[in-house]
Amino acid sequence: MKRFLINASNLHVGGGVQVATSVIGELTLLPALPAGLVVWASDVVDANLRQLGYDLSALPAYEVVNSFGLKMLRSPLARRMQAFDAVLTVFGPLYVWRLTAANITGFAQAWIICPDNDAYRALGWRQSLQARLKFAVQAAFFRRADMLLVELDHVRDGLLRHGLASASSIRVVRNCLSSLYLSPQSWQPVAVDDTGCDIRLGFVGRNYPHKNTRIFPALIEILRREHGIRASVHVTFTNEEWAACDETFRAAVSNAGSLAVAQCPAFYRSMDAVIFPSLLECFSATPLEAMVMERPLFASDRPFNRDVCAEHAHYFDPLDPADAAAKIAAYLKGGNDRSTALHAASQHALSFSNASDRARQYLECLVASAQ
Helix, strand or coil: CCEEEEEECCCCCHHHEEEEEHHHHCCCCCCCCCEEEEEEEEEEEHHHHHHHCCCCCHHCCEECCCCHHHHHHHHHHHHHCCCCCCCECCCCCCCCCCCCEEEECCCCCCCHHHCCHHHHHCCCCHHHHHHHHHHHHHHHHHCCCEEECCCCHHHHHHHHHHCCCCCHHHHCCCCCCCHHHHCCCCCCCCCCCCCCCEEECCCCCCHHHHCCHHEEEEEEEEHHHHCCCCCEEEHHHHHHHHHHHHHHHHHHHCCCCCHHHHHHHHHHHCCCCCEEEECCCCCHHHHHHHHHHCCCCECCCHCCCCCCCCHEEEEEECCCHHHHHHHHHHHEEEEEEEEHHHHHHHHHHHCCHHHHHHHHHHHHHHHHCCC
């Protein structure tokens, strides 16, 4: 009997947790799974799956397993992987140097395929050097994959442009909304500060440098000073990320804390609009989630956002807080009924892709690779 592993043991924070939760959850709903299928989920992914009520006993074998970066090289888990015919790591890199199984790895590291980017320029020289070394190591492990799964065509093109994979070893499986957004009964509440402002802007994501959240204090001040708009920005940082922010940032911005997957819809619903100033992405689900929740989306004017959102977002220069403020002010002062446009954006998000189809495609790739 062939043995197949879906590996989400290395996903502990960020959007990767949400994708893994969706993929594994959808697998529990599929009929006739391969008898040799094993799923490894990290503590965090497991907690989200259980909170959403998925029947994990529907999987042929399921185990809570945690792996952490380069420590995987010397971990017993690396040796256990040799017992499988094919391994699919939801998002890599997979830090195993010699894997006898077919190695399928999800790729979502935009820093590697876009080395000349605004995010690097925002770092100091020491941080920039450290980041380049880190991503050079990651690229070496990504090159060892037999197949890379990517979420959009521009990521495939970037891999080909930098010689990280051949065309035949890349498969595009479009990211999508989690089916959670179609199941309000599964949504969990979240506490958000009531600031009494004219507009509450929400940001869902980690505080990575490329997320460009440093513009928020200036954005709030410019809206107040130049447009007479009292705005609050609400982020979802971990305790460690929040503690690392400077006093100016923490005085200007409110933190709802790290969210469970099931809390994200309630967070969006509590906001008047969503802001997404990222400088660099392969794909982010935040724009799709904002649109399906029928919240106005203010997004950085970058190809990765336009590819996903088309005409359904309000774009601004992410390096210019004044431009972001001007776009928000223009929207608020427009005065027209936006319900039709917001509904159209929601329908666009719903038509982008399908969580069940994504899980099926992952499974098909895994099984086919072992033939």
